[in-house]
Structure formats: structure tokens, C-alpha cells
Amino acid sequence: MLNITEDAAGNIVYFDKDLNKTFVYNEGDISWILASTALVWIMIPGLGYFYSGLLRRKNALSMIYLSIATLGVVSFQWFFWGYSLSFxxxxGPFIGNLKNFGLMNVLEEPSVGSSRIPSVVYCVYQLMFAAITPMLAAGAFAERARLGPALVWVFVWATLVYDPIAxxxxxxRGWSFKLGVYDxxxxxxxxxxxxxxxxxxxxxxGKRAGYGTERLSYKPQNTSYVVLGTVLLWFGWFGFNGGSALSANLRAAQACIVTNLAASVGGITWLLxxxxxxxxxxxxxxxxxxxxGLVAITPGSGFVGAPASLAFGVAAGTLCNFATQLKYIFGYDxxxxxxxxxxVGxxxxxxxxxxxxxxxxxxxxGATDIPGGWLDHNWIQLGYQLANSTxxxxxxxVMTTAILWAMHFIPGLRLRIDEKSEILGMDDAEMGEFAYDYVGLEMDTPPVFGKTSIEHGHAIPSLNRAGSTTPAAAGDWNDASVQTGYPLRQMRY
Structure with a gap:
């Protein structure tokens, strides 16, 4: 039997016998956080589409798949011990314990994030942050990592990296929170x-096969997916930042205002x-x-005014743009x-x-009291921000590198795929499925090109070694697929 009642205004009332204290949960606050949970959820497949659009066709489906699979893995991890280790x-000052293992006693008690919402609401909201974070990093697996071990990495990384930092x-009780960092x-x-x-x-x-050659000088395979992913991310970010007020109040509204402004200015700046x-x-x-712009405004969205958000957008649009050149300077792919x-953002x-x-x-x-930043002459705040960032x-x-190399020496968990599978494409080599409508062709049957398809009524051209559209011999098939960017044994209509 839950220890809750409802008052005349329709609020949920919880009485804590141990503290001899009453907590009131406004149903409007709960509704806003649950809505924000759904908004952040949609960001995860949105990120998959964003990443997919930027890749080559033969790897397009793998990122969409990885986004929803990551959500599944982290949802279990969060239930199992992730929430307890974080909240x-x-x-302790660095990581939690197993007090809430398996979500024990996570229901009507006030959450550690805010006494305005119960812990079960805070738990499901924070789950979405825990799920999208490893997916952001998992984009680095694109085009050259095995998908099975990648999901093992997601579980381990969420436990050893995300949970302690959160x-x-x-x-x-965390050291950064006690220090007074604003995030x-x-x-x-x-x-x-x-x-x-x-x-x-x-x-x-390491670098993908063909790094530094024309093979990797490709355009995004689906710019519409990039735009769609951005729309879903931008849409969800209102819950990401606005929901972090943990209440339906003016601070949440202010967070939404500055989120939209920073994104808009960041987009215009990068475009220019x-x-x-x-x-x-x-x-x-x-x-x-x-x-x-959305990334940059995230830590400050509940602390800064609308004029300041313009600076966030300009700075992020400029510095992140130029930071894309770092990979050429330092030689990482x-x-x-x-x-x-x-x-950088x-x-x-x-x-x-x-x-x-x-x-x-x-x-x-109506509740938060902080000394502010430099605008309020709190000069030490910048040092706190840099300490937490560092x-x-x-x-x-360090921990990510340690996890990767530990998996490297465990049979079956090595992440790097072989070069043949990389050239074939993640979708074919790792999934056997594709993002678009393809015609399957067997390797041992030389394809016929330049002839009218009886079934579909149009020609299916290919490239030979010389780069022309003349029929390709069986021995030319691998080269043709590499040049066109389509998976081996597959040709798009």
C-alpha cells in the first residue's frame, strides 16, 4: 500500500514517517517531466538518423539500429544498477551504491534531484540521459566496428563512465555538486x-580503409536524414533542457527560450x-x-538569460566548426x-x-539560490567549471581507452572489423539488412548490366575498373561496389 493521499487541489501528498515530513507533488510538474521524458526519448532514434544520413549507403542502417539497440541495453542497465550507482x-563523492539495485524503493519517495517529484518520475527521466549519452559516443564506431561487441561496450561504459560522472x-553527495559547479x-x-x-x-x-584517398571523399548519403535527425534532436532538446528544471515553472520556460535561441544562432553562424x-x-x-549550439547551451540553460544565449550560439558555431579540423592535425579518424x-561544444x-x-x-x-557567475561578480565560478570539465x-x-583495450583481449569482444567486412559495409557484413530497397545478387552469378529489367522495366548500370558504365565482369564486381559506395552483392534500383 502506497503511503500517499491526494489533497483538495489534486496534488499527490506523501508522508515520510522516518523524516516526519510531508512532501507535495504537483501533478502538473509530474506531467511536464513525463512529457520531457518522451521528448528526450525521441532524440535517441533521431540521433541514429542524423548519423545515418552522414555516412555511406552501405553503413546507413547500422547507426539507426545501434540507436534503438543502445536504448534497450541502457534501459536494462539503468534498472539493474545504473540508477542506483548514479542517484x-x-x-559517495564519486559513485553511488546498490541501495536501489533493481529499482528497489524507487517509487513515491522524493527524488534526490528535487523534492517536487517522486523518485520513479526522476528515474525514468534520467534514464533517457543515460541512454542517449553512450549513443552519442557510439557514432565513432561508424563504418568499422562490430555491432555485437559495441552493445557490450555500451553496458560497460554506461556503468564505469557515465554513472560516476552523473x-x-x-x-x-557528488564532489562536483558540493563544489558548486553549474551544469x-x-x-x-x-x-x-x-x-x-x-x-x-x-x-x-584506427583509420578506415582508404583513409586519405578519394574513396572517403564522399557526400552524406542522405541529407534528408541529416535534417530529419536535427529536427528530432532540436524538438527533443526542449525536454532535455526544459525538463531539467524538474518542475513546470518559469525556469523551465526560460531554459526552452535560450535553447531555441542558441540552436538558431549556432546554425546561422556555422552556415556563414x-x-x-x-x-x-x-x-x-x-x-x-x-x-x-544545443550542446553548448545545455549546461547553462537554467542559469543564463536570453541575451547570453546568443553568445553561446556564436561561440559554439565558430569553435566547433574549426574544431572539425583537429582530426586532420592530429591524425585520428x-x-x-x-x-x-x-x-568542444x-x-x-x-x-x-x-x-x-x-x-x-x-x-x-522560486527555490534555487546560487551566487551566480562573473556577471554576479562570483569570480571563482569559472575555476569550478574548468575543474569539472577537466x-x-x-x-x-582514460576509462574509455581502458575498456576498449580490455575488450580487445577478451575472445569474441574485439571491436574492429576486418577490412573485407569494412569494404562490404556494416549493413551487409554485420546485419544482412539494408536501409533502402536493394536487389540481392549472388557472388557466384555474374550480374547482367545494361539490359532492361523484365520485372522492373529499367536498366541497372554499373562501373567497371575504368570507371565507365559498360558491363562489369565478375572479377570487376568488388571494384565496382567500392567505387559506387554500394555494398558488395547489392545494387540499388
């Missing part, structure tokens, strides 16, 4: 942690930087800048620029939050 109310940043919705636990993990993955996996080089108006450029967008956001955080904005919820960078990179 148990008896946690604990020290958001749990009231409203995940600058360090989500973006710096995932972006740095992507860097570690890129270094560990790209236009100066090619004199083209790039949809991918705008989408990349919007994502960078981060094909989706996750480090540039998320690690998260750092930009943390630093600017130290400058622009305001006591008055944080107080929009800790997130270092911990995520």
Missing part, C-alpha cells in the same frame, strides 16, 4: 563524456563560416551548427566529428556558463 541517496555532477542538463556527464569517449574510440579503432569557403548554402552546415561537436558551454550564469535566472523556479575529459578518455 542513490547514500552515494553522480558527481548531479547527485547532491543544468549535462555539459560534462553527457557531452564532454561522450565526445571524449568518441575520441578514444577513434584512436583505438561554411559559405565563406564554398559560396554554398549548406543544409548539413546549418544542422551541424544548430547541434553545436572521427568520421562524424563527435569530438568537435560534443566535447560541452567545454564551450561550461566555460560560458561560468561567465554568464545569473542568480536571478536560477531563481525563476575531470570529465580526463576520466572519460
Amino acid at each position: 542513490s541517496d547514500s552515494a 553522480c558527481w555532477t548531479w547527485n547532491p 543544468f542538463a549535462g555539459g560534462t556527464p553527457v557531452h564532454i563524456a561522450s565526445g571524449t569517449a568518441a575520441l578514444a574510440i577513434s584512436i583505438y579503432l 563560416w561554411d559559405w565563406r569557403l564554398e559560396r554554398k548554402w549548406s543544409a548539413v552546415g546549418f544542422c551541424s551548427g544548430a547541434i553545436a 572521427d568520421c562524424l566529428d563527435i569530438f568537435a561537436a560534443h566535447a 560541452g567545454l564551450v558551454g561550461n566555460v560560458l556558463t561560468g561567465f554568464f550564469a545569473q542568480k536571478s535566472v536560477a531563481g525563476y523556479d 575531470a570529465g575529459f580526463g576520466y572519460s578518455f
Whole structure:
């Protein structure tokens, strides 16, 4: 029997016998957090579509699959021990314990995040953050990692990397929380942690086959997917940042305002930087800048005013754009620029939050009282922000590298696929399924090209070694598939 009642206004009333204290949960607050949970959920497959659109056709489905599979793995991990390791109310300064193992006693008690909502609501909301973070990093597996071991990595990484960083940043017992770091919705636990993990993955996996040649000088295979993914991410980010107020109040509304502004300005800024080089108006450029703006505003969304969010957008759109060149300087193959967008964007956001955080904005919820940032003459705040950022960078990179190399020496868990499978494509080699409608052709049957298809009524051209559209012999099939970017044994209508 739950120890709850309902008052005349329709609020849920919980009486804690141990504390001899009454807690009131407004149903409007609960409704907003549950709606925000759904908004963040849709970001996860949205991220899969965003990544898929940027890759080659032969790897398009693998990222969409990995997004929903990651959600499944982390949902179990969160139930099993993830929530307890992050948000148990008896946690240590770095990580929690197993007090809430299997979601024991996670229901009507007030959450550690806010006494305005019960722990079960806070748990499911935070689950979505825990699920999207390893998926952000898993984009670095694109085109060259085995999908089975990748899901093992997701479970282990969520446990050893995400949970501790979430604990020290958001749990009231965490060292960063006690220090006074401002991180409203995940600058360090989500973006710096995932972006740095992507860097570690890129270094560990090495370069893709054909790196530095024309084979990898390809355009995104589906720009519509990039735009669709951006739309879903931008849409969900209102729950990502607005929901982090953990109540339906003015602070949540302010977080939504600055989120939209930073994304808009970030997209325009990146677009203009790209236009100066090619004199083209790039949809991918705008989408990349919007994502960078969203990343940067995440830690400050509940602390800064609308004018400050313009600075977040400009800084993220500029610095993340130029950070995409780091992979060429340092020689790592981060094909989706996750480090540039998320690690650099998260750092930009943390630093600017130290400058622009305001006591008055944080107080929009009627409860939060902070000293503010540099605008409120709290000069030490920037040091706190840098300390938390540095800790997130270092911990995520070292632990991710350790996990990858531990799996490397465990039979069956090595992540790197062989070159033949890489050329074939992740969708065919690892899944046997494809993102689009393909005609299956057997390897031992030389395909017939340049003839009218009886069934479909049109010709199916191919490329031979010389790059012409003359019929390809059986021995030319591998080269043709590499040049066109289509999977071996498959040809698109």
C-alpha cells in the first residue's frame, strides 16, 4: 500500500514517517517531466538518423539500429544498477551504491534531484540521459566496428563512465555538486563524456580503409536524414533542457527560450563560416551548427538569460566548426566529428556558463539560490567549471581507452572489423539488412548490366575498373561496389 493521499487541489501528498515530513507533488510538474521524458526519448532514434544520413549507403542502417539497440541495453542497465550507482541517496563523492539495485524503493519517495517529484518520475527521466549519452559516443564506431561487441561496450561504459560522472555532477553527495559547479542538463556527464569517449574510440579503432584517398571523399548519403535527425534532436532538446528544471515553472520556460535561441544562432553562424569557403548554402552546415549550439547551451540553460544565449550560439558555431579540423592535425579518424561537436561544444558551454550564469535566472523556479557567475561578480565560478570539465575529459578518455583495450583481449569482444567486412559495409557484413530497397545478387552469378529489367522495366548500370558504365565482369564486381559506395552483392534500383 502506497503511503500517499491526494489533497483538495489534486496534488499527490506523501508522508515520510522516518523524516516526519510531508512532501507535495504537483501533478502538473509530474506531467511536464513525463512529457520531457518522451521528448528526450525521441532524440535517441533521431540521433541514429542524423548519423545515418552522414555516412555511406552501405553503413546507413547500422547507426539507426545501434540507436534503438543502445536504448534497450541502457534501459536494462539503468534498472539493474545504473540508477542506483548514479542517484542513490547514500552515494559517495564519486559513485553511488546498490541501495536501489533493481529499482528497489524507487517509487513515491522524493527524488534526490528535487523534492517536487517522486523518485520513479526522476528515474525514468534520467534514464533517457543515460541512454542517449553512450549513443552519442557510439557514432565513432561508424563504418568499422562490430555491432555485437559495441552493445557490450555500451553496458560497460554506461556503468564505469557515465554513472560516476552523473553522480558527481548531479547527485547532491557528488564532489562536483558540493563544489558548486553549474551544469543544468549535462555539459560534462553527457557531452564532454561522450565526445571524449568518441575520441578514444577513434584512436583505438584506427583509420578506415582508404583513409586519405578519394574513396572517403564522399557526400552524406542522405541529407534528408541529416535534417530529419536535427529536427528530432532540436524538438527533443526542449525536454532535455526544459525538463531539467524538474518542475513546470518559469525556469523551465526560460531554459526552452535560450535553447531555441542558441540552436538558431549556432546554425546561422556555422552556415556563414561554411559559405565563406564554398559560396554554398549548406543544409548539413546549418544542422551541424544548430547541434553545436544545443550542446553548448545545455549546461547553462537554467542559469543564463536570453541575451547570453546568443553568445553561446556564436561561440559554439565558430569553435566547433574549426574544431572539425583537429582530426586532420592530429591524425585520428572521427568520421562524424563527435569530438568537435560534443566535447568542444560541452567545454564551450561550461566555460560560458561560468561567465554568464545569473542568480536571478536560477531563481525563476522560486527555490534555487546560487551566487551566480562573473556577471554576479562570483569570480571563482569559472575555476569550478574548468575543474569539472577537466575531470570529465580526463576520466572519460582514460576509462574509455581502458575498456576498449580490455575488450580487445577478451575472445569474441574485439571491436574492429576486418577490412573485407569494412569494404562490404556494416549493413551487409554485420546485419544482412539494408536501409533502402536493394536487389540481392549472388557472388557466384555474374550480374547482367545494361539490359532492361523484365520485372522492373529499367536498366541497372554499373562501373567497371575504368570507371565507365559498360558491363562489369565478375572479377570487376568488388571494384565496382567500392567505387559506387554500394555494398558488395547489392545494387540499388
